Amino acid sequence: MLASTIDLLVGGNRPRRSWPAQRDPERTRERLLQAAFREVYRSGFQSAGLNAILAAAGVTRGALYHHFGSKEALGYAIVEEIIAPDNRGQWLRPLENCEDPIDALIGAVQELSVQPEAVRGGCPLLNLAQEMSPLDAGFRQRLATIFRNWQDGVAAALRDGQNHGRVRRDLEPAQAAGLLIAMVEGYGSLAKNAQDAKVMEEGIRNIVEWLRSMRPPGNRKRG
Numbered sequence: 001m002l003a004s005t006i007d008l009l010v011g012g013n014r015p016r017r018s019w020p021a022q023r024d025p026e027r028t029r030e031r032l033l034q035a036a037f038r039e040v041y042r043s044g045f046q047s048a049g050l051n052a053i054l055a056a057a058g059v060t061r062g063a064l065y066h067h068f069g070s071k072e073a074l075g076y077a078i079v080e081e082i083i084a085p086d087n088r089g090q091w092l093r094p095l096e097n098c099e100d101p102i103d104a105l106i107g108a109v110q111e112l113s114v115q116p117e118a119v120r121g122g123c124p125l126l127n128l129a130q131e132m133s134p135l136d137a138g139f140r141q142r143l144a145t146i147f148r149n150w151q152d153g154v155a156a157a158l159r160d161g162q163n164h165g166r167v168r169r170d171l172e173p174a175q176a177a178g179l180l181i182a183m184v185e186g187y188g189s190l191a192k193n194a195q196d197a198k199v200m201e202e203g204i205r206n207i208v209e210w211l212r213s214m215r216p217p218g219n220r221k222r223g
Contacts, residue, residue, distance in 0.1 A: 001113055001124070005086045009038055009117055029067045031057040037078050041121050044131050045075050045139075072138060075128075079142045083124050087146050092153040100166050101157035102211055105180070109207050112184070114197040122192035126185045151177045158214075168216050176214065183207050 001009075035056035039048045050071065054061060068074040091108055098104040113119075121127070125146060132139035154177035161167035187203025 001086055001090065001118055005082070005124075006113055006115060006118060009041055009121070025067075028057075028059055028063055032059060032064055032067060032074070033077055033081060036074050037082050037124075040075065040078060041124055041127070045128060046131065072136070075132070076138055076142060079128065079139065079146070083128070084142075084146050087125060087150055091150055095153060095157040098157065101154075101161040102166060102215055104157070105154070106208050106211050109184070109204055109211065112188075112200065112204055114191075114200045114204075116197070119191050119197045119200060120195060123185060123188045126188065147181065150181060153177075154180060165216060168214055171214060180207070180211075183210070 035053045094104040129143045155173040158173040191200035
């Protein structure tokens, strides 16, 4: 997760008075969305309590249904407006116009959070995929789009790196991108299960070493 997303998770959850929110519909919606993201991250979507979300946002139930219509619509907005941008910012933005995709990916991996909040709660994307994809097509399709864009973006950068001699030619970019996602999410799950940041720290080191091995022979620079 990006630092800004972690800040959102650890931000204050104190109940708010409702009258200011009624005067600013955009801010009301944003506060509902952020409060819902925190509640879903903490409790899961199915167990997330609307009363807890309303208390944290400081708004009425009527305001919630005015802006989102249903709990499912609120959940879809969490995916589209918080989780998807977080994933793009973490993984795809560093690859835009980068000189060396291996360097960019190593940087992204090394920025994976090992803060207690992130280790304890795990990856918001994977959490919702595991909980809701078997149950709800709307969640499944939206989450699949994030995973697909993640894999496609990394694969395109690796392919460009091959064309410029910075990535080994024998690698299949889409497969390597899929393996990267599997390692990142897998180590995150192991760390969450163990409730131990050291598991994630070890995972980061292992992923970085694997990424370094993707450089062509003679170009195995450190970092």
